[in-house]
Amino acid sequence: MADTKALQPPTGLKLATAAFVALWAVVAAFPLVWIVVMSFKLPLDAFAEDPFQVLLGYQTMQERGGISAIAAITGLAAFIAALRVPAWLDYLAFTRMRAERTRAGKIAANAVLYLLLAAAAWWLFPALVRGLESIVATIPGGGFLARPLFGLTFEHYRAVWVDYGFYRNFINSLIITFGTVAISLTVGTLAGYGLARANSNLAFWILITALIFRALPHSVLVTGYLPPFINSREILMPLWDMPVLGTILHAFSDAPPTLYGQPLAVIMVLVSINQPFTIWMLRSFFQNIPTELDEAARVDGCSHFGAFWRVIMPVMWPGVITTGLFSFLLAYNDYLVSSLLLDAQSQTMVPAITGFFNRETTTTDQVQAVAAAVSITAPLFLLVMVFQKQLVSGLMQGAVKG
């Protein structure tokens, strides 16, 4: 497009466009960047009127110390090095033993490397920074570089994760999220493949019903779940009293489970709520794979399932990863279902945060809520960094097929 001269915008418009994009980027990122900054400051700084006080944290610096320019620069350099070094070491180590270059080996080697780097950062980094600071301080005129530049405190994170046991919510979130992703992909790929290869009226009606189900407010469904979930023990009791089935069921547990507060029950609920979206998306990915591939496999003597498993799935991984990402987002970001169907012990991170901002008796509570919010956002941030391409391709997939 760029080589067509006539399509080139005039300079004024170009500048205006650049300014608009820059403005949008700032609007998109600002609230998130700002809560990250706030979470490292004492309350008086975090909720200050003056933006510079929030950024530099005058009070935090006085009471909790801060970070000097030297330390910030060294830290940044170390971070960039940590990103670059593994690739470089990887190259050195694996060019020599290319034969053993297996996926698992590579992942293990990387994990060891990152652990070593983290240990180095934890023990060596503070000593290194202190050494540098004392050297720079002796240089005339370099003193301001070694003095604390902005205040920083980790106490809110410590309070949230250690004192209030946010790690428990984190583990619950992990269980629910990965359970949902695994089950919904397994069930969804099967259905998506079936729907992509069938052109019957039934398939059409299944898809349309799924579309209607996708539009349902989740509160409607939860209204349906709550009474049976709370009374599931009484409802299921007859099954446990039945002659043969009862003995089998008794082997698992003495009494029927109460589904309310069970992570597994919530996983099934989230999988089902997500199913309509999952099968629509996977179906459109399967439709991109030519039918000739199935037919070739069938001619070579594969069963239908064999063709699906051995021939289609290996070329479907991009689609599965993309759909998995969206399942992950749904399960991880869910507030409504988890807050109504889980009890305090099995609560996930997102509903748990209301405990922080509803308390709000002191401003310290508010900053702790900010720290909890940043903790929840951090994994999502990593997710976009790693899977940006898949996310975009997934969204476009929806667009191309409508």
Next chain:
Amino acid sequence: MNPRTFYAFVSPSLLLMVVFIALPLASVFVQSFQVTQQVYQQVTVETCTPGFLTQNCVQETRSQAVLDEHGRPVVETRFVGLDNYRTLLQPMAVAKAIGSGEFSDILSIDFYKALRFTLTFTFVTLPLVLAFGLLVAVAVNTIAKRVRGPVIFVTLLPFIITPVIGALSIRWLFVGDGIMTAALEHLMGHDIAVFANGWAIEALMMFYRVWHVTPFAFVIFYAGLQTLDIDTLESAIVDGASRFERLRYVVVPHLRPLIVFVALIHLMDAYRVFEEVVGFSSQAYRISLQWLTYDFLIPDNSGNRSIARASASSMLTMIGIVILLVPLLRQAWRDHRVKR
């Protein structure tokens, strides 16, 4: 693919959808005509205290929960017809308000308050999301290729963020004397209390939603722009179309199916507005239909959940969804018949 194999592939998913979506829907429909309550009975108790000459006896009638043999309260479910809907819709109060001409009285009833907010929210954010999505997509499409990657990365952030957290992050900029409130006060020159003002909260909620969904619209429009036919654009230039005319008569028609797609998805999602109410703690000022149901489901002070009223408000919410979806479904059926 023969029907047998088709069923084998589809049945796990179908089973889940029937058990966890269709059955709950049916049960909500039934529950909306029922009330489940503890059974109480009137018990007359005579309590006597020793007194001089005769005992002092007091007879009193109390209502007492009936217990079964395990000592648990007996629960009874009654068919009540449209009573649950009546308590929600309050036709008498509405008729009175219309009769006296005080239409604002209607909006003090929770259901109409929620309906008013949900509809305003949906139809105000819709054009904004489409316009901003298109603007950002066209703008990003003209900037240098090198910076597009980082710009797309930053753009995706508001989209993937947990809705409650996103709403909170914007709220924290304005809460109390947060920096945005301070900046606004500086501009306007007088004190502002954003969170004591219903309309200000509503505007913030809409701002949050537009901020949250614009990336989605952007990515889809951006994908559509990549398939734009350059020849058409060039012939438009030859015909002397200005930049705006090219956008209006070439680009937008090309993106029309995508615009319809984004609009439909946004309609469905904005109608379900809920997380904003939680994130901005706006329940004292603004509530949405889905929040109304949620509120009925939360245990009250005595630990009871009003399932019956929640079911009724669920069914009323569903009617709205169906009205939104009917045009889409008719279109889909027509397309399917053409394809076959």
